[in-house]
Amino acid sequence: MAKITASVYSSHVPAIGAAIDLGKTAEPYWVPLFKGYELSKQWMREHQPDVIFLVYNDHATAFSLEMIPTFAIGTAAEFTPADEGWGPRPVPKVIGHPELAAHIAQSVIQDDFDLTIVNKMDVDHGLTVPLNLMCGSPDAWPCRVIPFAVNVVQYPVPSGRRCFMLGQAIRRAIESYDEPLRVQIWGTGGMSHQLQGPRAGLINRAWDNAFLDRLIADPEGLSKTPHVEYVREAGSEGIELVMWLIARGAMADVAGGPRPRVVHRFYHVPASNTAVGHLILENS
Amino acid sequence: MPLDKPYLDLPGTTIFDAEQSRKGYHLNQFCMSLMKADNRARFKADERAYLDEWPMTEEQKQAVLARDLNWCIRLGGNIYFLAKIGATDGKSFQQMAGSMTGMTEAEYRDMMIKGGRSIEGNRHIGEDGDAQAHRQPQGAAGKNASA
Numbered sequence: 129m130a131k132i133t134a135s136v137y138s139s140h141v142p143a144i145g146a147a148i149d150l151g152k153t154a155e156p157y158w159v160p161l162f163k164g165y166e167l168s169k170q171w172m173r174e175h176q177p178d179v180i181f182l183v184y185n186d187h188a189t190a191f192s193l194e195m196i197p198t199f200a201i202g203t204a205a206e207f208t209p210a211d212e213g214w215g216p217r218p219v220p221k222v223i224g225h226p227e228l229a230a231h232i233a234q235s236v237i238q239d240d241f242d243l244t245i246v247n248k249m250d251v252d253h254g255l256t257v258p259l260n261l262m263c264g265s266p267d268a269w270p271c272r273v274i275p276f277a278v279n280v281v282q283y284p285v286p287s288g289r290r291c292f293m294l295g296q297a298i299r300r301a302i303e304s305y306d307e308p309l310r311v312q313i314w315g316t317g318g319m320s321h322q323l324q325g326p327r328a329g330l331i332n333r334a335w336d337n338a339f340l341d342r343l344i345a346d347p348e349g350l351s352k353t354p355h356v357e358y359v360r361e362a363g364s365e366g367i368e369l370v371m372w373l374i375a376r377g378a379m380a381d382v383a384g385g386p387r388p389r390v391v392h393r394f395y396h397v398p399a400s401n402t403a404v405g406h407l408i409l410e411n412s
Numbered sequence: 413m414p415l416d417k418p419y420l421d422l423p424g425t426t427i428f429d430a431e432q433s434r435k436g437y438h439l440n441q442f443c444m445s446l447m448k449a450d451n452r453a454r455f456k457a458d459e460r461a462y463l464d465e466w467p468m469t470e471e472q473k474q475a476v477l478a479r480d481l482n483w484c485i486r487l488g489g490n491i492y493f494l495a496k497i498g499a500t501d502g503k504s505f506q507q508m509a510g511s512m513t514g515m516t517e518a519e520y521r522d523m524m525i526k527g528g529r530s531i532e533g534n535r536h537i538g539e540d541g542d543a544q545a546h547r548q549p550q551g552a553a554g555k556n557a558s559a
Contacts, residue, residue: 142505157525188492192444193437213447213499281492283419283429320528324491325482326424326550327543328509329520331528356418360535364425365491398524400506 130228130305133177135375135388136168136314137343137407138261140184142253143400145217148260161404164394165261171391171408172262172270178309179225179272181232181298183374184254184316185280187212190246196282197244199294201236202251202275203229210250219256219265225272228305232274235301241294251275258316261406280317280368284355288370292351295377302378315375317368319395320361321402330363331403337395339369340405344390347376365402380411388412421536424543428490436488439476442466443493452500482512514549 147158189210191197207222233245255275263270279285286294295313302311319336322328339362342350351373358367381387388409396404419427426432433440442463445451455462463473475483476497484494491508498508510520523529533541542550 146504188440188444188490188496189447193433193440193493211447211449213452213496215449281428281490282433283427322425322529323505323509324485325426325512325543326514326545326548327422327529327534328424328512329523329529330531330534330543331524332531333527335531354418359419359425359427360422361531364422364427397527400504401509401524401528403528 130302130307130309130311132299132302132313132378132380132411133310134175134312134391134408134410135379136258136262136312137372137375137405138258138314138316139318139399139402139404139406140254140257140316141399141402141404142212142257145253145257145260146214148265149217161396161399164396164404164406167392168262168406168408169264175410177271177312179228179274179311181274181276181302181311181313182255182258182316183276183278183314183371184258185368185371186277187252187254188281189252190249190277191279193282196279197246197277198279198286199241200244200246200249200277201229201233202246202249202277203233204247204249207249207251207273207275209256210252212252217253217256219260220268222251222255222259222269222273222275225274228302228307228309228311229274231305232298232301235304236294236297239297239300241297246277249275249277254316258314276374278371278374280370285367285370287355288351288353288373291370291373292347292377295374296382298374299378299383313375313378315372317371318362318366319369319403319405320363320366322363323365323401325364327363329401331397332361332363332366333395333397333403335361336403336405340393340395340407343372343376343407344388344409347373347382351377376409379409386412423534423537423539423541423545426485432488433490434488436472436490438466438468439472439484439487439489440493442468442476443489443496446496446500455500479511481508513551515551519551
């Protein structure tokens with residue numbers, strides 16, 4: 129049977145992608161950030177999954193205001209990196225896993241979560257930047273990826289509670305798949321940031337670190353945090369952090385298993401407008 | 413019964429909810445069109461003519477021409493859509509975000525390097541943080557513009 133081996137959490141700031149694409153990673157501004165992911169890349173090489181179930185949000189790229197799915201699962205064979213207005217990022221195509229994705233869609237919908245099934249979709253920096261941070265810049269991504277897009281652009285976004293429960297349903301779906309695949313689930317976005325208005329540039333280090341503490345130790349309690357606390361304390365775009373609860377909900381301890389091992393924890397300010405947070409949790 | 417909107421007391425922040433989205437539909441869809449290179453070229457060649465192809469309000473068109481992102485947001489724009497205008501202009505997200513504060517690019521960048529804007533005084537309207545209405549515009553760029 130397929131197994132969830134680990135969960136990974138990371139910000140997905142577009143400027144990180146630009147720094148990689150323009151060869152600026154050795155500049156003093158960026159050095160501390162990329163240093164924080166060195167251990168992660170090493171860990172990734174040693175714990176190569178077969179599939180990454182990658183939870184991210186689309187930033188007005190594949191989804192305009194014509195259609196706004198709350199939860200969208202990518203079931204295509206491949207996904208092309210999008211032109212977000214600066215030209216497409218020079219990164220490899222993302223190869224999907226249509227069989228597992230279709231299995232998850234069927235299982236999760238029968239488990240009361242109404243997913244939108246997407247058979248054609250370009251993927252933006254929300255998905256490709258975390259892949260770069262964890263895998264570097266290879267000619268081909270090292271494994272298959274199932275994109276899972278969450279609406280966090282138009283309010284109301286799904287609640288933390290709903291995301292946490294969805295993660296549990298995704299775990300049940302993955303672990304009922306017959307093939308013995310090693311699957312990682314990633315939650316991306318955040319941490320504190322605000323990109324608009326006179327309050328742009330907001331960073332809340334104390335709140336972010338309390339979020340990381342509770343994500344590790346008390347995800348159930350953390351999932352009850354109301355939306356307005358995210359936007360008040362972590363900025364209007366800090367609401368992306370609800371996506372981390374999907375990945376956390378899929379970990380074994382939530383279903384009564386052993387607590388995960390904290391492989392790595394990293395926090396850095398700033399990347400452009402944003403506080404960068406990163407965690408790796410391993411199921412034992 | 414009106415919907416509960418507990419986020420209306422955030423200083424310097426517009427939450428892009430269903431009501432804002434409805435107001436800004438054509439503005440945001442115009443922005444979306446700039447993801448195609450051909451459309452970017454046509455927009456750059458004659459901004460006014462390109463905007464006139466869209467059923468936006470005159471005020472929305474003026475806000476785009478002025479590149480006043482706070483104004484665009486008041487009229488229903490969302491930053492992830494408006495970012496396509498910035499991309500067309502060759503601007504980074506940091507330049508766009510900074511432009512909404514009244515700070516110069518250098519002032520905003522320095523604020524971020526020093527750890528970003530503090531949350532203190534910026535949680536609720538009526539406190540005394542730097543994002544509150546009575547403390548706008550911030551920084552030298554805004555002061556020069558309003559002088």
